Amino acid sequence: MTEEVEMDDARKRYEFKKTLEKLESGEGSGTELITLYIPPDKQIYDVTNQLKDEFGQCANIKSKQTRTNVQSAISSILSRLKYYKRPPANGIAVFCGTVQLYGDRTYLQCTIIEPPEPLNLYMYRCSSKFELEPLMQMLEEKYVYGLLVLDKREAYWGFLRGNRIEPMGGANSTVPGKMRKGGQSAARFGRLREIAIDEFYTKIGERASAIYLAEKDFFERFKGVLIGGPSPTKEEFEKGNYLHHEVQKRIIGLFDVAYTNEDGLAELVDAAKDALKGMTVIEEKEFMDRFLKELVKDAGVAAYGEESIRKNLEIGAVDTLLLSASLRKSRLRMKCQSCGYTEEKTVTIPPGKTVRDIPLGNCPKCSAPLVLEEEVDIIDELAKIADQSSAKVELISDDFEEGSILYTAFGGIAAILRYRTGY
Numbered sequence: 001m002t003e004e005v006e007m008d009d010a011r012k013r014y015e016f017k018k019t020l021e022k023l024e025s026g027e028g029s030g031t032e033l034i035t036l037y038i039p040p041d042k043q044i045y046d047v048t049n050q051l052k053d054e055f056g057q058c059a060n061i062k063s064k065q066t067r068t069n070v071q072s073a074i075s076s077i078l079s080r081l082k083y084y085k086r087p088p089a090n091g092i093a094v095f096c097g098t099v100q101l102y103g104d105r106t107y108l109q110c111t112i113i114e115p116p117e118p119l120n121l122y123m124y125r126c127s128s129k130f131e132l133e134p135l136m137q138m139l140e141e142k143y144v145y146g147l148l149v150l151d152k153r154e155a156y157w158g159f160l161r162g163n164r165i166e167p168m169g170g171a172n173s174t175v176p177g178k179m180r181k182g183g184q185s186a187a188r189f190g191r192l193r194e195i196a197i198d199e200f201y202t203k204i205g206e207r208a209s210a211i212y213l214a215e216k217d218f219f220e221r222f223k224g225v226l227i228g229g230p231s232p233t234k235e236e237f238e239k240g241n242y243l244h245h246e247v248q249k250r251i252i253g254l255f256d257v258a259y260t261n262e263d264g265l266a267e268l269v270d271a272a273k274d275a276l277k278g279m280t281v282i283e284e285k286e287f288m289d290r291f292l293k294e295l296v297k298d299a300g301v302a303a304y305g306e307e308s309i310r311k312n313l314e315i316g317a318v319d320t321l322l323l324s325a326s327l328r329k330s331r332l333r334m335k336c337q338s339c340g341y342t343e344e345k346t347v348t349i350p351p352g353k354t355v356r357d358i359p360l361g362n363c364p365k366c367s368a369p370l371v372l373e374e375e376v377d378i379i380d381e382l383a384k385i386a387d388q389s390s391a392k393v394e395l396i397s398d399d400f401e402e403g404s405i406l407y408t409a410f411g412g413i414a415a416i417l418r419y420r421t422g423y
């Protein structure tokens, strides 16, 4: 790409997701698709040595076709790894193998991905499908939540990243039990116990807050903290403002859990499932609510459908472009090679097919066959036009009702306009 448009996180995520989907649909006729994960601290020559070994062992593969395919995949990977002195900052994932296409056609696909998060595993695998799970997990990590479980005796804190719980640390208290020793006055014992509890809560609040605040891009990515424990401990802890004020104001809710050690974190996530579901889509939902409200008002500033949106984008009338992340369409630019006539059209390319399976038709002027000049993903194409008039672009997932409505009822393309246009 020559003119690189700066992509925001949602679009980078979309690109990443699309690449993974493409790889996911790839299938080999035998166990001949190679997945290779190289973490950032791995030496490239160790990897190439293993690949050369694997190449030699291919002699044991009975099927000649599979053997040839595995060997060409390994050669292809080796030639690409030559360009790397060491792995990039987050490591690399390589997917290479002979993939079956629609009909009987096959082709050697080799995709190299520099993942958005560091890879923490080394893997070489040869299978009939690409192994994508480690990258799929990264896709989940859009937001991060703080987790905290506590009672008066122990506490544990950590993070929730996508579906992954990351325990960070814990503390135990020296708060005495409810039973006092003989000879101590009840009032004095009670006071000492209160002081010890307050000290313990203060320690939890400080240590957990420090961990949360140290999270990268805290203000953008840290969506809130979930607190679990028995009643009334967690309620007392919340009321007492023991957390740093930036964390305190991000408390999502209090949840009953039985365990307050590391196991309590998973129990907490389970208890908070519904609350979490609502959080991740809350911003996207606000855009859809605005769109639907405008649509009902019928003031002409809610538009949808590809044709209408294109016209509104052309005249710079779009304030916010809403695109469904489920859109899987391409914009094709075709040209007649004999008379120079050009045409664009939007097509859906079904899984397992490529643009080569799409009939392009003939030139309406001289009836010579049209030739493909360019294929662009429709989200990239529309977002680029939107950028030119400084329209906001929002990718809307279908993880919530209004989001799936965007896809099913409005063709996945809608906009809130700056003014009424009549398109």
Ligand code: ZN
Binding pocket: 336, 337, 338, 339, 340, 341, 363, 364, 365, 366, 367, 368
């Ligand atoms: Zn022509």
